[in-house]
Amino acid sequence: VRKFWSILFGVTMLGAFLLFALAPAMGWSLPKNVATFGGDVDNLYYLILAITGFFFVLTEAILVYALWRFDGSRENKAHYIHGHHTLEVVWTLIPGVILLVLAIVQIRVWAEIKFQKNMPKPDGKTQQIEVTARQWEWRIRYPNRARMEEWEKHPDTALDFGKNPHIDDVLLANEIHVWKGGSEPEQRHNVLVHLRTLDVIHSFFLPNLRLKQDALPGKVIPVWFAVTEHNTERDSKIGRWVEINYDPATGKARDPSLPVPIWELACAEYCGTRHSMMRGRLFVHKDKDDFKEWLKWAEDEQNRSKAVAAR
């Protein structure tokens, strides 16, 4: 029984490592990355994981060893090392240096994603949407096709989208529609999001884009991303745009042997009782034409002046 605790802890740790090693194979790892900057974020993540993982294993090994070795079967007393300067300097300096290295390594990626001066400018090429969070849903405002065409002709008219809603802007809950671009800087299709909230703090989190940004009351926060893969196509039978292989009637895969590329938009800041259900989805169209066809559908739906059976 004296060795009980060391065995319990040792086995638990071993189990944890085993699970960790298995995770990628079981699909418990990171969701698929589809953003241009996602790879850089992942590299940072793996770097930090490797460093913390190494020290985690090291300290756990020492802990379990100590439990085993000094299990109370010997009569000798512990001796205290309080005030051991060399040791204290060592365990302050090593983490300090690691943090400093991480801080320097990450600055390029941080600047690319979060610095406002590096963000795509609102012009004829950038797609702009406004995302308004509230308890507990996302309302998204799109410029209509005419407004987008106006921007292409006169890029300076694109500047006021965030401040000046138009009568014919399209409003839709919980669905973010964009289209994909290439991964090279000049082929990118940039999306600029004007992020707002009507009530409390929410957090705009798109795991597949490795993108997270808090929404603060009273502020409009710019967020940008560019997607390199698409997941949405028109279902000709029902005339709606849904994820490839997704059956909107049942919410299941059409072909169960294939995956359904559902890319979630989640709230990542606790915002009240229904926080966990404050979810949207990211729909990426294969090109601008397909997106515009969808936008026409959404415009027609919003401008409906005749009664027809809803879905």
Next chain:
Amino acid sequence: VIAKLACQFKSRALGVGTPILLIAVLASGCETDSYPEDLVYPPRTDQLVVDKPKQDAQRFDRPGDFPRVLFPDLEESDRKKLLADPGKMNTELHGELNKLLVDLFGKPARPAVDFFFFREKDLKDLEKHGIPAPVVSKLKPLKDQIFTAEKAFLDAATKLLTEEEARLHQTELLARARVLPTLDRETLRLGSTIYRHQCLHCHGLSGDGRGATAPWVNPHPRDYRQGIFKFTSSKQEEGERKPRKEDLVRTITEGIEGTSMPSFRLLPDEQIGALASYVIHLSLRGETEFAVIRGDFEGKLDDSLSPPERVRSAAEESLTNYAGRWRDAQDVDKNLIQPTRTRVEQGTTDKERKAFLDSAVRGWDLFRKQGDAGCISCHTDYGRQAAYKYDAWGTVVRPADLTTGVFRGGRRPIDLFWRIHSGINGTGMTAFGKKAPDQQGGMTDSQIWDIVNFLQVLPFPAMHGEIKLENPEETAAGEKAGAQ
């Protein structure tokens, strides 16, 4: 020695206990999604709102006061006249009622609307749904008979048909004899599961709008038990109007902007449809309960019958009544409000845009002038200074602030048209449209479209110059002074 023993015991218990606890937690997993089998709908204990006060309210109720306080500003004595306490119902009758409600509507885990009937009109419609005329004519004796169990109905129908006919048309006949075809047990069961997951927290177990969150949100969640739904597109008489199922589906899908009802757009269609069915189930149950309790208070129950029969006959009578209204509301040919005129749309050319703005100006005139639509008499200062009003649920609402661009019943032109044409049920917003083209009074469809176009322009100050609506405040103040 004792201390040492205790220590040893403790560590051993921990050592054994921890892994056992861990395994127990892992093994227990998640509970199932649906309600516990033995749970029943709670009988109604809260006050019935039987009437509306004449005067306006002073303020919204304080957060947390609902549902303890209905009609917050009224004197206790006035309040009493408008409310009725179900606790004062005859105990025996109340017991019978609760038993009957379980019979007819099941339990949360197994909801049902076990209620089958054909009216003359429904028999006629059967042919439309693929039942051959000879079969329909054989079914005529079923007209206006009420069956309160699936089996009883099937037996009666089978007796009138040949074996083959009965077998062939059984599913369709059952579907049509229900209140609505989609109120079958399987759909309702799915609906109750999703309801528990998504809606229960606000709308409550019996759909009473008194869930845990209800006191803290304004407007309070809808109470389905009155059978009144605000946003409808059906043409029935005021007070009898039920929504089309599409109306419920739309409210669930889009949510209600400006309130705490979020959008459930990303739920699968079949779940949203099932939720709508389940809401109809809760509403029918609540409305039947309401009617019987109220009938007892008003002495309208038939005293010559024994208590169980008395309750049953009253319940069946009101249920056929309400169920018929639900059925009629779904009749697209007769009861769907379809504008007879097309709306002047914004268009892309200058000419079209001018026509649109002209229409908006006409709408503006109608909005302001007493005697036409006179919207401004309630939507004071375009709704920015609207008075507080009581609604049919005993809570306080305000006529919408139309300058914000938030339209609770939906922002599509057709939504606004429906709101103006037939009003918002349960509130002071009455119907302004003509029910029939030759009706005296009421606005024509093109007038309604003008107001719709004006409402579309109103939230966008940049467009006010274009229709010379330069200073709405002054204009509104002028109108008010003029009215006085």
